Amino acid sequence: MQVTVHIDRASGMHDYSLDTKTQQTVLDALFFIQNELDETLAFRCSCRVGMCGSCGMVINGREGLACRTNLDRLGRDIYLRPLRHMRRIKDLVVDMDEFFTKYRAVDPYLKARPEVHSPIVAPPISRMREDIDVGLECISCGLCLSACDVVGVVSEFLGPAALNRAYNLIADVRDEDLDTRLGLVGQERSGVWQCHTHMSCVEVCPKNIAPTRAIAHLKRKLIARRFGLHRERLTPQQQTIIQEGR
Numbered sequence: 001m002q003v004t005v006h007i008d009r010a011s012g013m014h015d016y017s018l019d020t021k022t023q024q025t026v027l028d029a030l031f032f033i034q035n036e037l038d039e040t041l042a043f044r045c046s047c048r049v050g051m052c053g054s055c056g057m058v059i060n061g062r063e064g065l066a067c068r069t070n071l072d073r074l075g076r077d078i079y080l081r082p083l084r085h086m087r088r089i090k091d092l093v094v095d096m097d098e099f100f101t102k103y104r105a106v107d108p109y110l111k112a113r114p115e116v117h118s119p120i121v122a123p124p125i126s127r128m129r130e131d132i133d134v135g136l137e138c139i140s141c142g143l144c145l146s147a148c149d150v151v152g153v154v155s156e157f158l159g160p161a162a163l164n165r166a167y168n169l170i171a172d173v174r175d176e177d178l179d180t181r182l183g184l185v186g187q188e189r190s191g192v193w194q195c196h197t198h199m200s201c202v203e204v205c206p207k208n209i210a211p212t213r214a215i216a217h218l219k220r221k222l223i224a225r226r227f228g229l230h231r232e233r234l235t236p237q238q239q240t241i242i243q244e245g246r
């Protein structure tokens with residue numbers, strides 16, 4: 001099939017016509033353009049299998065991974081532009097600092113309870129495991145941040161990926177920093193209250209993560225804490241393990 005790829009580059013809009021084969025991806029087309037038509041085109045990629053998160057861009061108006069987006073379903077005119085809300089470095093390559101600054105702001109690492117001396121078991125079929133599992137697969141691709149309408153208006157908003165990570169740690173019973181974390185995600189300008197549940201992040205996430213769900217859980221936890229209804233995260237059995245140092 002003959003297609004035209006329209007690329008929003010640093011120097012303006014550029015159009016490239018090429019023949020495609022079935023099963024080819026947007027990333028294949030970009031490599032063809034770079035190898036055969038215009039070697040100055042810049043884009044980012046690494047794994048080519050949807051694992052590294054580095055080939056994110058806006059494809060026909062919607063955020064997606066170039067290596068996981070098949071050309072067959074895009075029609076004869078394909079429009080590519082860099083991710084939104086991040087500074088363009090060159091062509092389709094953006095500066096991910098904006099994404100990682102927000103991510104770092106939630107202290108995205110486990111702060112283990114010092115009193116825990118033995119592993120706390122999270123059985124595969126348990127509420128605790130379910131809570132954490134759904135958000136763990138994030139590959140830091142930045143698609144959700146780009147798709148988030150609120151980030152475009154309130155630049156301080158931490159955004160979907162960072163809040164999803166914060167929720168993972170808040171739901172993790174091994175973490176000791178619950179109060180600080182809740183304080184952080186409850187901030188007026190940067191926290192969860194800015195989310196209007198547009199669900200754009202859910203629509204574009206290549207790992208089927210639902211940051212909006214994490215944000216809704218965080219809102220519930222903040223309300224519960226406000227009214228003194230916050231429950232201990234550990235089950236009685238886990239509390240015994242900690243108290244007895246087993």
Ligand code: SF4
Pocket residue numbers: 053137138139140141142143144145160161164204205206207208209211
């Ligand atoms: S939550 Fe999904 S869209 Fe957002 S950075 Fe993680 S993998 Fe990408």
Ligand code: FES
Pocket residue numbers: 044045046047048049050051052053054055056065066067068
């Ligand atoms: S190249 Fe790694 S996710 Fe696309």
